[in-house]
Amino acid sequence: MIGYHTYICSSPIRHLLLFLIALTALQAANGDVKKDFYIVFITDHSILDKEETAVQQTHVDLLASLKGSEADARESLVHSYTKSFNAFAAKLSEDEVGKLSSLDGVGSVIPNRYHKLHTTKSWEFIGLPPTAKRNLQVESNIIVGVLDTGITPQSQSFKDHGLGPPPAKWKGTCNHFANFSGCNNKLIGARYFKLDDFPDPDDILSPLDVDGHGTHTSSTLAGSLVPNANVYGLAKGTARGAVPSARVAMYKVCWASTGCSDMDILAAFDAAIADGVDIISISIGGLSGNYTTDSISMGSFYAMRKGILTVASAGNEGPNIGSVTNHAPWVFTVAASGIDRGFRSKIAIGNGQTVSGIGVNTFEPTQKSYPLTSGMDVAKDSKRRNLSSLCIEESMDPKKVKGKIVYCKLAVWGVDSVVKALGGIGTIVESDLFLDTAQIFMAPATMVNSSKGKSITAYIHSTRSPSAVIYRSQELKVQAPFAASFSSRGPNPGSQRLLKPDISAPGIDILASYTRLRSLTGLKGDTQYSDFTFMSGTSMSCPHVSGAAAYVKSFHPNWSPASIKSAIMTTATPMSSKTDRDTEFAHGAGQVNPVKALSPGLVYDMDDFSYIQFLCHEGYNDSSLANLAGQQQINCSKLLPATGEDAINYPTMQLRLKSNQEPTTGIFRRVVTNVGPSQSVYNATMKAPKGVVITVKPTSLSFSRASQKRSFKVVVKANPMSSKVLMVSGSLTWRSPGHTVRSPIVIFNPPLRH
Ligand SMILES: *[C@@H]1O[C@H](CO)[C@@H](O)[C@H](O)[C@H]1NC(C)=O
Ligand SMILES: *[C@@H]1O[C@H](CO)[C@@H](O)[C@H](O)[C@H]1NC(C)=O
Ligand SMILES: *[C@@H]1O[C@H](CO)[C@@H](O)[C@H](O)[C@H]1NC(C)=O
Numbered sequence: 001m002i003g004y005h006t007y008i009c010s011s012p013i014r015h016l017l018l019f020l021i022a023l024t025a026l027q028a029a030n031g032d033v034k035k036d037f038y039i040v041f042i043t044d045h046s047i048l049d050k051e052e053t054a055v056q057q058t059h060v061d062l063l064a065s066l067k068g069s070e071a072d073a074r075e076s077l078v079h080s081y082t083k084s085f086n087a088f089a090a091k092l093s094e095d096e097v098g099k100l101s102s103l104d105g106v107g108s109v110i111p112n113r114y115h116k117l118h119t120t121k122s123w124e125f126i127g128l129p130p131t132a133k134r135n136l137q138v139e140s141n142i143i144v145g146v147l148d149t150g151i152t153p154q155s156q157s158f159k160d161h162g163l164g165p166p167p168a169k170w171k172g173t174c175n176h177f178a179n180f181s182g183c184n185n186k187l188i189g190a191r192y193f194k195l196d197d198f199p200d201p202d203d204i205l206s207p208l209d210v211d212g213h214g215t216h217t218s219s220t221l222a223g224s225l226v227p228n229a230n231v232y233g234l235a236k237g238t239a240r241g242a243v244p245s246a247r248v249a250m251y252k253v254c255w256a257s258t259g260c261s262d263m264d265i266l267a268a269f270d271a272a273i274a275d276g277v278d279i280i281s282i283s284i285g286g287l288s289g290n291y292t293t294d295s296i297s298m299g300s301f302y303a304m305r306k307g308i309l310t311v312a313s314a315g316n317e318g319p320n321i322g323s324v325t326n327h328a329p330w331v332f333t334v335a336a337s338g339i340d341r342g343f344r345s346k347i348a349i350g351n352g353q354t355v356s357g358i359g360v361n362t363f364e365p366t367q368k369s370y371p372l373t374s375g376m377d378v379a380k381d382s383k384r385r386n387l388s389s390l391c392i393e394e395s396m397d398p399k400k401v402k403g404k405i406v407y408c409k410l411a412v413w414g415v416d417s418v419v420k421a422l423g424g425i426g427t428i429v430e431s432d433l434f435l436d437t438a439q440i441f442m443a444p445a446t447m448v449n450s451s452k453g454k455s456i457t458a459y460i461h462s463t464r465s466p467s468a469v470i471y472r473s474q475e476l477k478v479q480a481p482f483a484a485s486f487s488s489r490g491p492n493p494g495s496q497r498l499l500k501p502d503i504s505a506p507g508i509d510i511l512a513s514y515t516r517l518r519s520l521t522g523l524k525g526d527t528q529y530s531d532f533t534f535m536s537g538t539s540m541s542c543p544h545v546s547g548a549a550a551y552v553k554s555f556h557p558n559w560s561p562a563s564i565k566s567a568i569m570t571t572a573t574p575m576s577s578k579t580d581r582d583t584e585f586a587h588g589a590g591q592v593n594p595v596k597a598l599s600p601g602l603v604y605d606m607d608d609f610s611y612i613q614f615l616c617h618e619g620y621n622d623s624s625l626a627n628l629a630g631q632q633q634i635n636c637s638k639l640l641p642a643t644g645e646d647a648i649n650y651p652t653m654q655l656r657l658k659s660n661q662e663p664t665t666g667i668f669r670r671v672v673t674n675v676g677p678s679q680s681v682y683n684a685t686m687k688a689p690k691g692v693v694i695t696v697k698p699t700s701l702s703f704s705r706a707s708q709k710r711s712f713k714v715v716v717k718a719n720p721m722s723s724k725v726l727m728v729s730g731s732l733t734w735r736s737p738g739h740t741v742r743s744p745i746v747i748f749n750p751p752l753r754h
């Protein structure tokens, strides 16, 4: 999920490529007996107080009991996780995995899988102007941990002007690595994790970012002020992160060829938690799998237990419904929205018409017009017309492309590079998807929708010598916010009782720091290099919310992860509109508003026990829970009585309709904690959609002191809905003078099972 990268990286073709590369690497690494990497979770966490080497020895002993010798055990052991959870990674055969899994004290054994990666302007857009009040003293003690592709230490966003030495709680490291100039008082930590033994020819064993993604996300989160940031003159302004005084620690876990592996992600979580970070930001895709076996879900649980909130990207598989990832209840799941800035290129067509195209084209034409043709008409031979209409490599005749602008339908990104390599002048790409995002092009190019495309093709075929010219892009103001088309949608595939995503933040055409090691598009022939670039994706919206969380934490250092999350969710600006079909499934509680989140009035707080209770209610049983809880003694049947519809004190509510004949009733039990004025009264306002009745008891909550808790009950009664309706939503809002605590309530109509 990266710029050209961003969601483009998650295009099916790119996936396939990555998958094939990973597969080849895996196969190449196998000897006679097939051995793969696995992560083995040990349920006894009490041993974690002991020395690291002592814990590691228990792993060696366990493996030795299986393999017969300590030498073999040490050879197979890849990594010991010893700080916030007890586990190890090892190279094992299927047979050995079977034996290990049945041993007492072994929680579960999960295969190591590979995950993919999922400004200036955007901060003002969500209401965090440079003049916003800051708690600088505390802010400069906040450390944000970023799990990503590495970082560019020499970037201006990571200059340490005016910052003192790292806060005393910092225990992390930053050594000198290959091609890595080292840390300073802004970038205080940098490490890399690469536990598989596959060489990566396109990357470098160093926290250095050869991709640009990690530099971009880190600078969005906590970049220092950089005046006059721009991309070839576009979007000029001062770049800055949400918390420009906070410190950054980079944990590189994503590699150019293989992506981001479970073993590395867990090792980074283990390190970051022990290093003393305050917030973890992870713009990496989750994998399908349940809450007790996904590495991001597990790592973030261990972090939450130590008081660290993990903020993660919701995914770029939208607008498909049910595509949201990183959806565990303790993770803060971030969707992407658009800001009010767009990029347009004018296309002047030979017949005098002008058409407005979408995208970032930094090239000024040198001629008044160029010959124009269609990919379909320049095929190498008639058999390849279908491919050449998409301008796929090897399908077009270079003689017919040379010196021309070529019209292509979108199937894969990068056709601008293909056309240029054949001597073409530029490309007009037709698509009805992804038009809300400005693609960066490596040669003169722009995107149009199919109706404009039809008129261009008609023109091409109406004249003997069609011509056109594409002008350099200009900025313009567009309607916003809106849900990004690519942003992954609910319902949550992990639980029908939990609304995901949680929140939305800007994730389209975000300007932030980049690397000089990669061209703007990464495409063959691209000669554009810049210290800043635009990227789009939930990868970009995630650090906006990590930044907001760090900002809230700088005013409320003792708040729990759940309280910080609740404060940001209940003060978000609702985004539902008539044009937005998926409403809360696209943006959760709404658009983040960092300044409002400082003073939420009430919070929905939770601890790790509450989450375990939720998992019990979801049907997770004792043995799989032991992976998370680190003890065998959870008896779910003791935990469950009287917990209501969802058994969790979440700031949003989701009721799943149970049948299409009878009304469904759900009772939600909630507890709010007063973090506003000690003496205050809150009254409830409900908004219910048609066919739904929402009642709350009591309707008024009065507080006489700080931190006081009050419980209430929400009853949602919903009539059956047409099978065409996926969801409807209402809300519960607690109001006092000066505070508005809003929770969306979603009624979800699951598609009929066959
Ligand atoms: C790393 O440094 C070596 C030696 O200076 C150089 O050859 C190589 O290109 C550098 N790699 C990157 C990715 O900068
Ligand atoms: C080309 O596309 C057309 C229409 O999409 C299809 O009917 C035809 O079978 C395709 N031809 C080849 C050779 O794939
Ligand atoms: C293409 O864009 C134009 C205006 O920008 C709009 O009026 C038209 O409906 C769009 N067509 C499609 C198929 O989206």
Ligand SMILES: *[C@@H]1O[C@H](CO)[C@@H](O)[C@H](O)[C@H]1NC(C)=O
Pocket (backbone or CB within 6 Å): 108, 290, 291, 292, 293, 618, 619, 620, 621, 623, 624
């Ligand atoms: C989650 O995965 C674990 C390990 O595969 C399994 O034991 C457990 O039953 C699963 N739980 C649910 C609710 O699917």
Ligand SMILES: *[C@@H]1O[C@H](CO)[C@@H](O)[C@H](O)[C@H]1NC(C)=O
Pocket (backbone or CB within 6 Å): 621, 622, 623, 624
């Ligand atoms: C827990 O779930 C797993 C997989 O669904 C099952 O094999 C095991 O028997 C269950 N254990 C209990 C105590 O229910």
Ligand SMILES: *[C@@H]1O[C@H](CO)[C@@H](O)[C@H](O)[C@H]1NC(C)=O
Pocket (backbone or CB within 6 Å): 635, 636, 637, 638
């Ligand atoms: C769990 O609790 C229930 C109810 O209190 C009890 O009947 C059951 O024996 C307990 N199970 C275990 C394994 O302790």
Ligand SMILES: *[C@@H]1O[C@H](CO)[C@@H](O)[C@H](O)[C@H]1NC(C)=O
Pocket (backbone or CB within 6 Å): 681, 682, 683, 700, 735, 736, 737
């Ligand atoms: C809350 O409701 C009570 C009566 O139910 C009313 O007296 C009070 O003015 C209300 N407060 C606010 C802030 O609306």
